Amino acid sequence: MVEIPSGSAGAIPSAEVEDVELYHPKSWWTKYVFSQDAKIIAVQYSVTAISIGLVALVLSWLMRLQLAFPGYFAFIDADHYYQFITMHGMIMVIYLLTALFLGGFGNYLIPLMVGARDMVFPYANMLSYWIYLLAVLILAAGFFAPGGPTGAGWTLYPPQAVLSGTPGGKDWGILLMLTSLIVFIIGFTMGGLNYVVTVLQGRARGMTLMRMPLTVWGIFTATVMALLAFPALFVACVMMLFDRLLGTSFFMPAIVEMGEQLQHGGGSPILFQHLFWFFGHPEVYIVALPAFGIVSDLISTHARKNIFGYRMMVWAIVIIGALSFIVWAHHMYVSGMNPAFGFFFATTTLIIAIPTAIKVYNWVLTLWRGDIHLTLPMLFALAFIVTFVNGGLTGLFLGNVVVDVPLSDTMFVVAHFHMVMGVAPILVIFGAIYHWYPKVTGRMLNETLGQIHFWTTFLGTYAIFFPMHYLGLLGVPRRYFEMGETAFVPPSAHTLNIFITVMALIVGAAQMVFLFNLVWSLFRGREAGGNPWRATTLEWQTPQTPPAHGNWGKELPVVYRWAYDYSVPGAAEDFIPQTVPASGGVTREVPA
Amino acid sequence: MAQTIGTHGEPDLRPAGLRGVAADFSSDQRAFKTASWGKAMMWIFLLSDTFVFGCFLIAYMTARMSTPVAWPNPSEVFALHIGGQDVPLILIAIMTFVLISSSGTMAMAVNFGYRRERHRTAMLMLLTALLGACFVGMQAFEWTKLITEGVRPWENPWGAAQFGSTFFMITGFHGTHVTIGVIFLLIVARKVWRGDFDQERRGFFTSRRGRYEAVEIMGLYWHFVDLVWVFIFAFFYLW
Numbered sequence: 001m002v003e004i005p006s007g008s009a010g011a012i013p014s015a016e017v018e019d020v021e022l023y024h025p026k027s028w029w030t031k032y033v034f035s036q037d038a039k040i041i042a043v044q045y046s047v048t049a050i051s052i053g054l055v056a057l058v059l060s061w062l063m064r065l066q067l068a069f070p071g072y073f074a075f076i077d078a079d080h081y082y083q084f085i086t087m088h089g090m091i092m093v094i095y096l097l098t099a100l101f102l103g104g105f106g107n108y109l110i111p112l113m114v115g116a117r118d119m120v121f122p123y124a125n126m127l128s129y130w131i132y133l134l135a136v137l138i139l140a141a142g143f144f145a146p147g148g149p150t151g152a153g154w155t156l157y158p159p160q161a162v163l164s165g166t167p168g169g170k171d172w173g174i175l176l177m178l179t180s181l182i183v184f185i186i187g188f189t190m191g192g193l194n195y196v197v198t199v200l201q202g203r204a205r206g207m208t209l210m211r212m213p214l215t216v217w218g219i220f221t222a223t224v225m226a227l228l229a230f231p232a233l234f235v236a237c238v239m240m241l242f243d244r245l246l247g248t249s250f251f252m253p254a255i256v257e258m259g260e261q262l263q264h265g266g267g268s269p270i271l272f273q274h275l276f277w278f279f280g281h282p283e284v285y286i287v288a289l290p291a292f293g294i295v296s297d298l299i300s301t302h303a304r305k306n307i308f309g310y311r312m313m314v315w316a317i318v319i320i321g322a323l324s325f326i327v328w329a330h331h332m333y334v335s336g337m338n339p340a341f342g343f344f345f346a347t348t349t350l351i352i353a354i355p356t357a358i359k360v361y362n363w364v365l366t367l368w369r370g371d372i373h374l375t376l377p378m379l380f381a382l383a384f385i386v387t388f389v390n391g392g393l394t395g396l397f398l399g400n401v402v403v404d405v406p407l408s409d410t411m412f413v414v415a416h417f418h419m420v421m422g423v424a425p426i427l428v429i430f431g432a433i434y435h436w437y438p439k440v441t442g443r444m445l446n447e448t449l450g451q452i453h454f455w456t457t458f459l460g461t462y463a464i465f466f467p468m469h470y471l472g473l474l475g476v477p478r479r480y481f482e483m484g485e486t487a488f489v490p491p492s493a494h495t496l497n498i499f500i501t502v503m504a505l506i507v508g509a510a511q512m513v514f515l516f517n518l519v520w521s522l523f524r525g526r527e528a529g530g531n532p533w534r535a536t537t538l539e540w541q542t543p544q545t546p547p548a549h550g551n552w553g554k555e556l557p558v559v560y561r562w563a564y565d566y567s568v569p570g571a572a573e574d575f576i577p578q579t580v581p582a583s584g585g586v587t588r589e590v591p592a
Numbered sequence: 593m594a595q596t597i598g599t600h601g602e603p604d605l606r607p608a609g610l611r612g613v614a615a616d617f618s619s620d621q622r623a624f625k626t627a628s629w630g631k632a633m634m635w636i637f638l639l640s641d642t643f644v645f646g647c648f649l650i651a652y653m654t655a656r657m658s659t660p661v662a663w664p665n666p667s668e669v670f671a672l673h674i675g676g677q678d679v680p681l682i683l684i685a686i687m688t689f690v691l692i693s694s695s696g697t698m699a700m701a702v703n704f705g706y707r708r709e710r711h712r713t714a715m716l717m718l719l720t721a722l723l724g725a726c727f728v729g730m731q732a733f734e735w736t737k738l739i740t741e742g743v744r745p746w747e748n749p750w751g752a753a754q755f756g757s758t759f760f761m762i763t764g765f766h767g768t769h770v771t772i773g774v775i776f777l778l779i780v781a782r783k784v785w786r787g788d789f790d791q792e793r794r795g796f797f798t799s800r801r802g803r804y805e806a807v808e809i810m811g812l813y814w815h816f817v818d819l820v821w822v823f824i825f826a827f828f829y830l831w
Contacts, residue, residue: 015621017621021800123797123798193640197633200622203622205621207620207621208620231647232647235647248754249757266754268655271651271658
């Protein structure tokens with residue numbers, strides 16, 4: 001690492017962008033409810049996402065209870081089981097993870113981290129939240145509609161999704177699901193345009209792209225991907241809605257249902273799968289990239305060391321984002337395709353492992369000889385690395401056609417994606433909440449409760465998902481309501497299922513501790529001060545904590561250095577905030 | 593738009609060549625130096641919308657190529673019976689001409705907007721809206737004609753059922769875009785006529801100052817809708 005005397009990188013350019021005219025709320029309603037302040041909107045997004053996420057958590061309990069004790073709970077029949085599976089998956093992936101990372105963390109952190117007063121279009125930003133809330137309500141309405149929510153699986157594959165054999169197929173369930181997704185996409189687009197334009201056009205003086213914290217890079221890239229991937233889901237939803245309501249045959253082949261020839265004919269179910277996964281695979285990285293970015297900042301801050309290979313990390317994020325658009329058919333190996341396509345998609349899938357591995361190495365090298373503080377955010381970050389590596393390695397199995405085909409639709413797949421895009425990003429979310437809660441509320445979260453939460457969640461999720469690999473290798477299929485008598489599955493698999501269920505209940509209970517901590521610390525938590533983690537990035541340098549409307553007081557911040565000046569030799573403290581002028585000090589920033 | 597100018601008489605440290613391009617793009621405050629927030633947002637929105645139309649058109653092509661039943665012949669289906677003979681594609685030709693012309697009037701409106709000739713700007717925007725409304729009207733006529741001939745989203749008298757489904761879905765989605773464009777053209781034209789952009793009057797919802805740039809952003813959307821039509825025209829009517 002070259003140490004360059006700062007100042008040689010050139011003076012800070014003069015202001016190009018006029019200071020933004022903020023909307024000033026006139027009443028309690030426009031200040032706290034219909035607020036145009038990105039920080040309030042972020043909290044609204046987060047609370048809504050976590051609330052609907054709790055519903056999905058309860059659904060997973062119910063599924064696990066059925067798997068461990070089949071036939072014991074009379075109210076869980078096969079239809080309900082499929083409804084639980086479907087709603088659990090859809091809520092977790094879209095309404096919790098996507099909304100929380102982009103709508104929650106994106107809204108809170110982007111303006112603060114790039115030194116803006118607010119998002120560039122606060123009004124559209126507000127609409128984004130209320131449309132998202134509407135989408136959540138439409139989705140939740142499925143539970144109360146005649147016939148219940150759809151039970152088509154979160155992938156909603158036609159033709160079964162719109163036939164009477166599937167719960168909700170001929171009732172309200174599938175209609176509400178598709179409508180909710182369409183509404184969500186419209187709402188997300190409004191927010192997403194804000195995040196992208198704020199990062200591109202709304203930064204502070206001195207905040208070059210290559211000085212942005214990796215959190216912003218991760219959220220920014222994920223948002224760009226979402227704006228390009230959600231259209232495919234939008235189109236697929238519209239077309240399936242027409243198939244179901246107007247009797248068109250986009251996805252419906254000639255088909256006999258309950259002994260009756262339907263009017264459909266000539267449609268292509270495979271077309272839906274292509275559209276869905278053209279969205280679905282980038283969606284995995286829409287969830288993963290913000291996690292990558294946030295965890296980089298957590299590790300750097302709590303190891304008191306600059307992130308290793310910052311530029312490589314940025315490019316890895318961008319390359320992962322780009323590659324993720326040409327791998328989607330690896331979800332469709334068993335749907336049947338030309339072997340040449342299988343070869344292509346397997347190759348691109350494995351190539352993604354390269355930038356991803358670079359990121360993992362760089363996290364580990366950041367930790368190497370760092371001044372590691374085992375704070376709660378750091379614990380969650382470390383847990384993320386371990387879990388993510390585990391889930392990523394099984395991804396290599398599933399990316400190969402010949403290995404995937406026997407493993408497809410077994411519990412191995414369930415174990416893989418829960419590890420890599422379920423648990424791993426959730427761990428980052430927890431770490432991030434422990435990290436930024438002091439900025440949002442001005443108080444620290446309780447450490448003891450946090451330790452209980454961390455160890456139960458980390459070890460518990462391993463106990464849940466690690467045995468599932470083994471179940472999958474035995475051939476236990478996913479999505480089965482009950483196993484029944486199966487020759488190739490030994491009875492011990494059932495014992496394992498009971499163990500997994502007990503662990504799932506315990507991990508779920510630990511989340512109640514976390515929720516209690518969130519509320520309790522709001523009133524009783526230790527006062528945090530402006531910069532409790534002694535971090536360099538801009539959000540910790542605000543004049544008030546929590547930051548006031550407009551974030552920065554009279555003057556916008558000016559950025560003189562990158563986000564990772566930790567433990568710089570010769571500096572008085574082990575961190576130098578981005579706002580500290582270069583004169584006299586030194587930096588570890590890599591020259592442009 | 594203000595440009596970046598070194599104000600302190602320091603030597604220019606910016607690198608030359610490709611590295612200079614990269615340095616400019618990744619420099620502080622703005623990646624696109626001449627684009628305002630609104631313009632950048634519209635461009636990115638249009639990129640996203642391109643993917644929506646792209647998915648629709650690819651889905652249509654897939655349906656058309658994979659359906660086991662023959663596709664209706666567009667030259668016959670979209671012909672009008674004029675003066676005792678069938679004229680193929682005549683209505684579409686007129687519709688396309690009208691829509692492309694409206695792009696011309698829109699471009700002129702943008703030009704006059706930046707010259708701050710508000711009445712001419714507003715008149716040209718109204719003309720654009722009128723042409724857009726004509727287009728939607730002709731589309732309604734075309735839909736009516738096809739519906740009276742028995743075309744439905746789920747069936748038609750001539751062949752593959754997907755013809756009607758994709759036709760109504762894609763032209764309907766495009767027509768909705770045009771209609772939304774017409775509505776916003778009228779709203780912006782009213783603001784221009786009233787002089788909102790000369791007085792920098794604040795927006796009712798956003799409380800942002802009104803600027804003539806709104807005309808150009810409106811124009812970006814309008815040209816996009818026209819461009820999409822060219823693709824729909826080519827893939828639907830000429831294939």
